[in-house]
Amino acid sequence: MNEAIVIPMEHGLLLAGILFLIGLLGVLVRRNIILILMSLEIMLNACGLAFIVAGAHWGVADGQIMFMLILSIAAAEVSVGLGLLLQAHRRFGSLDVDQASRMQG
Amino acid sequence: MLELGLFYIAATVSLISTVLAVTRYNAAHALIYLIISLLASAIIFYLVGAPFAAVLEVVIYAGAIMVLFVFVIMLLNLGQSGDVAEHVLLRPRMWIIPSLLCVILFVEIVYVLQSSESLLNGMVVGPKEVGLELFGPYVLAVEIASMLLLAGLVGAYHLGRRYFTDVRDVPTAQPLAAVSGDDHE
Numbered sequence: 001m002n003e004a005i006v007i008p009m010e011h012g013l014l015l016a017g018i019l020f021l022i023g024l025l026g027v028l029v030r031r032n033i034i035l036i037l038m039s040l041e042i043m044l045n046a047c048g049l050a051f052i053v054a055g056a057h058w059g060v061a062d063g064q065i066m067f068m069l070i071l072s073i074a075a076a077e078v079s080v081g082l083g084l085l086l087q088a089h090r091r092f093g094s095l096d097v098d099q100a101s102r103m104q105g
Numbered sequence: 106m107l108e109l110g111l112f113y114i115a116a117t118v119s120l121i122s123t124v125l126a127v128t129r130y131n132a133a134h135a136l137i138y139l140i141i142s143l144l145a146s147a148i149i150f151y152l153v154g155a156p157f158a159a160v161l162e163v164v165i166y167a168g169a170i171m172v173l174f175v176f177v178i179m180l181l182n183l184g185q186s187g188d189v190a191e192h193v194l195l196r197p198r199m200w201i202i203p204s205l206l207c208v209i210l211f212v213e214i215v216y217v218l219q220s221s222e223s224l225l226n227g228m229v230v231g232p233k234e235v236g237l238e239l240f241g242p243y244v245l246a247v248e249i250a251s252m253l254l255l256a257g258l259v260g261a262y263h264l265g266r267r268y269f270t271d272v273r274d275v276p277t278a279q280p281l282a283a284v285s286g287d288d289h290e
Contacts, residue, residue: 007108007109007112007152007153011112011113011116012112012149012153015116015119015120015149018120019119019120019123019142022120022123022124022127023123023127025127026127029127030127032132034132034135034174034177034178035127035129035132035135037174038126038127038132038135038136038139038174039127041139041166041170042123042126042127042139042142045142045143045146045166048146048158048162049146049149049150052149052150052153052155052158053153055155055230056153056154056155056228056230059154059228059230060230061230061234061235061237061238061239062238063155063158064155064157064158064230064235065235065238065239065243065246067155067158067161068158068161068235068239068250069246069250071161071165071166072250072253072254073250073253074166074170075165075169075170075254075257076253076254076256076257076260077257078170078173078174079173079257079258079260079261080257080260080261080264082173082174082177082261083260083261083263083264083265084264085177086177086180086181086264086265087264089181090267095181
């Protein structure tokens with residue numbers, strides 16, 4: 001009776017997919033660099049959610065380890081991305097990515 | 106069935122707050138909704154039997170990485186004067202929906218923690234198993250992750266310097282050929 005109460009893996013993966021799509025739409029639609037970085041975080045978090053749900057379905061620890069690796073990737077990505085954001089703000093005076101769409105060559 | 110209901114409540118909160126985070130105009134408001142989304146994800150992690158990942162989600166994602174965003178938003182100030190932004194941010198109407206979502210999550214986590222022995226059964230993968238796997242077969246991945254974090258540190262340090270502010274003016278002030286000619290002679 002007790003072990004029957006298990007969250008269906010399909011619903012968890014569906015939630016992860018929807019979150020990933022929301023993040024992807026955010027990256028494609030928004031033009032503010034901060035919002036684009038936040039959408040990237042949403043996408044990485046959705047990947048981690050998929051790993052956790054799949055790992056919990058089989059009762060193994062590999063999903064959590066993959067989540068920790070995604071966490072370190074997210075930390076490195078957001079530090080470099082925010083450094084680039086500061087440079088863009090210094091150089092172009094705004095956070096609009098369309099300001100940086102032209103080369104100077 | 107109760108655990109399923111809790112899962113769907115947390116999933117709904119996560120979806121609502123993520124959609125609101127992507128569609129906000131103000132970056133600070135988007136950040137609030139994004140933090141709520143991450144907290145909802147942490148509750149989902151706890152419900153599916155990954156308590157260590159839930160703790161990491163709260164501490165590192167919602168704690169450390171979001172603090173970086175807060176620092177940058179505060180540093181740039183986003184073009185408005187500070188007190189106007191604060192006035193808009195502290196308007197009570199802006200806090201109704203985040204507070205409502207937070208209260209839902211809080212009630213849920215209190216309920217889960219009070220009845221944890223009946224809700225979480227069998228499939229819990231605790232920190233001990235994760236640690237044994239992490240420093241056993243996956244130790245190479247840990248090393249690669251440390252290299253990645255070091256690269257991120259060096260990249261953030263390099264990009265964060267004020268050195269690049271003069272780069273745009275240097276080529277227009279003096280031609281590049283003269284500079285390189287001086288170097289070669």
